[in-house]
Amino acid sequence: MRKLLSRWFIDGMSFMALGLFSSLIVGLILKTVGQYIGIFSTLTEIGELAMSLAGAAIGVAIAVGLKSPPLIIFSSVIVGHAAYLEGGVAGAYVTTIVVIEIARLYQKKTPIDILVSPFLTIVIGVYIGQFVGPYVSKFMTQIGEFINFATTQNPFLMGMLVAVVFGVVLTAPISSAGLAIMLDISGLAAGAAVIGCCCHMVGLAVTGYKDNGVSGLVSIGVGTSMLQVANIIRNPFIILPPTIASAIIAPIMAVFWPMENNSAGAGMGTSGLVGQIMAIEAMGPSVKTWILIAIFHIILPAVVTYILYRVLYAYRLIKDGDQKLNLGSE
Incomplete structure (x- = not known):
């Protein structure tokens, strides 16, 4: 089975x-x-x-x-x-x-x-x-409609929940993109989902830079955080910083600076920059949209995840080499 x-x-x-x-x-x-x-x-x-x-x-x-x-x-x-x-x-x-x-x-x-x-x-x-x-x-x-409705009614709690779930699904060997499109989530819920995915992609790209260099930064940051699955199985603490970052950043966005997206971008994060392109499609190509994308899709996921990573690193829960990827270059 x-x-x-x-x-x-x-x-x-x-x-x-x-x-x-x-x-x-x-x-x-x-x-x-x-x-x-x-x-x-x-x-x-x-x-x-x-x-x-x-x-x-x-x-x-x-x-x-x-x-x-x-x-x-x-x-x-x-x-x-x-x-x-x-x-x-x-x-x-x-x-x-x-x-x-x-x-x-x-x-x-x-x-x-x-x-x-x-x-x-x-x-x-x-x-x-x-x-x-x-x-x-x-x-x-209908499930997607409920998620969309619930997120507008309680943006803090649902923004947190949606971001955490989609971020974890993105990194797990399951398709967050497929899930988002099947559920047809949109609006604020999709905006929260993108942030969860960005925290895992940008966050793990940054925290793994010491182990993987530029190739790892690009592979995870604009490719997929799924590359870290094997390392996460060996050391589950690796996934904690981006997951906690998702729970912190998404509610802030949802309550104070609401961002929207669509089902095609919701589960993509920064993979091929699809999440950002779809944010522009959903919100319009304004200066405000670009600023919000820079802050909530790139800067905050990188900074918050890295700070949380350094805390775990200080307690030796994550060590050098734990996030080393085998990209077939050796």
């Missing part, structure tokens, strides 16, 4: 996030750049095309992540697209996972697999997507 849960929720969601990033998120970035910079207006059309194929990208990404054979992978393009039209990201994710597991019963089992596998996968997948997709999507978006 543990292997299945890891297969569905870690491998499946991780690869779903790659599909999302390669279609919906990159498409949204291209569309945003095209809208704000007139000389690149054609990027808007390219972005819209990429966004329209998000379901297909999710389907093929999950199929690859779950190590399906080629015929199932190619058929999952259609399954993912059809399920996405019915149930959005959550519908595409659930439908593709279910179909791939069912396909294990018949894939490569007949002499005419080239016909049987794609035929059954597409037909079963489309029917499951039509039946399950809308219910899954509604369930996830």
Whole structure:
């Protein structure tokens, strides 16, 4: 059972996030750049095309992540697209996972697999997507609506909670980007989620600089804090500074200088600077927006996390070498 849960929720969601990033998120970035910079207006059309194929990208990404054979992978393009039209990201994710597991019963089992596998996968997948997709999507978006509502009613407590949860999920081998989009969180809740992610990415990039240098700073800071998972398992104290920083910074933002974001940026943090680009998309390209991004996405996460790290370092709870990454450069 543990292997299945890891297969569905870690491998499946991780690869779903790659599909999302390669279609919906990159498409949204291209569309945003095209809208704000007139000389690149054609990027808007390219972005819209990429966004329209998000379901297909999710389907093929999950199929690859779950190590399906080629015929199932190619058929999952259609399954993912059809399920996405019915149930959005959550519908595409659930439908593709279910179909791939069912396909294990018949894939490569007949002499005419080239016909049987794609035929059954597409037909079963489309029917499951039509039946399950809308219910899954509604369930996830209702949770997201509750989070959005609760954050506006109690910005201090919910800002803290949302930031901590999304920061930890970002660093764990689960997709915070996929979770944010499936929940469709937005507004202040999404703004808090971004800060939680930024604390983990910027914070761990800064605290690990002594061990990893510039390559580690860039890899974690604009890549992913997931690179520290192995080190965190060995020494869980490593994750405390960015987690506590999330709980400190997000409520301050939510109560005194509210920032907004959207579901595409909420779970990304500083990965590819998507969280910052989406903050500009949600709040507008004003000087105030740029200042708030600099303070709450970069400066405070770096400073607060580093101060907390130095406290743990002074008590020898974190030592030199604890955050050393193996980036394959040696």
